[in-house]
């Protein structure tokens with residue numbers, strides 16, 4: 471018979487139990503916040519508020535969005551949750567306005583290029599993501615041989631961002647790609663303003679997995695003397711807008727990376743396992759000169775800061791569980807980064823700046 475161990479925690483007091491139950495309700499139901507956000511985006515609420523001059527009452531919104539007037543009180547309840555969770559503001563009872571977050575959900579918003587983040591909301595709250603997350607417990611119980619498929623692959627039988635996903639559900643695949651583009655396009659303007667020295671003095675740069683070249687074109691606009699190569703898969707390069715300013719290279723980062731003084735990996739490594747990252751980083755090392763000759767890698771990715779707390783750490787951890795659920799990659803803290811740099815043969819690195827949840831890291835051969 472199993473030995474009976476005394477519980478290590480004392481029975482909570484009544485006050486603690488009451489609080490615990492309320493907390494449990496919140497933790498079990500807080501998925502309604504992203505659902506309300508999805509609803510607001512699908513109805514076009516941020517765009518409507520913007521077009522109405524920045525503030526709107528419920529009846530303004532019902533009219534602007536051609537909703538049945540009978541739905542007005544129900545809409546008010548969704549709006550109340552969105553205000554409480556910081557997605558919208560309401561400085562005067564019944565009047566709603568945008569906050570920076572909801573400004574990013576206005577159609578056609580332009581900040582250093584197209585900046586709408588609507589696709590991220592739609593992809594992150596899609597059935598494909600939710601079904602993958604619902605499969606987590608079953609995935610944990612399976613003892614599968616390496617390479618371990620992500621829960622997304624386990625549930626859907628296809629890999630996210632691969633051709634197989636496009637064949638399974640072209641519409642969902644399109645949404646996921648749009649979300650990725652929205653995610654990637656944000657930020658280079660800020661990086662150029664906040665980390666100007668990052669590119670100063672470089673004569674050439676390879677943007678490894680540089681997508682359609684949006685980032686590279688922004689860099690070359692700010693630093694016209696830098697010769698930039700953009701490496702990505704042939705299917706991506708084929709669709710990239712023509713540009714005299716950048717040299718597009720269709721290829722595979724596991725095979726060869728165009729030589730340059732610096733190689734940049736922006737939002738790339740979180741997608742790959744440590745083993746793959748070490749392989750990628752070793753290829754990058756071959757593409758750059760010595761540290762004395764100015765050789766370096768520029769990595770822009772989340773740097774989880776376990777010593778922080780609150781919403782920023784929670785965001786980083788949610789992004790990590792997203793990676794766990796949908797990819798074979800992960801988000802890394804400084805120790806994790808340092809370990810893969812050393813294993814790939816680099817001698818040193820420096821976190822140049824943290825920009826929100828992301829860090830800008832220079833890695834030296």
Ligand SMILES: C[S@@+](CC[C@H](N)C(=O)[O-])C[C@H]1O[C@@H](n2cnc3c(N)ncnc32)[C@H](O)[C@@H]1O
Nearest residue numbers: 654679680681685702703706721722723736737
């Ligand atoms: C998350 S996106 C990063 C885009 C870009 N760095 C940015 O920040 O805008 C990842 C990119 O990696 C590319 N990619 C995936 N596997 C690749 C491979 N084996 N070789 C080259 N590029 C690859 C994808 O096509 C995609 O454009």
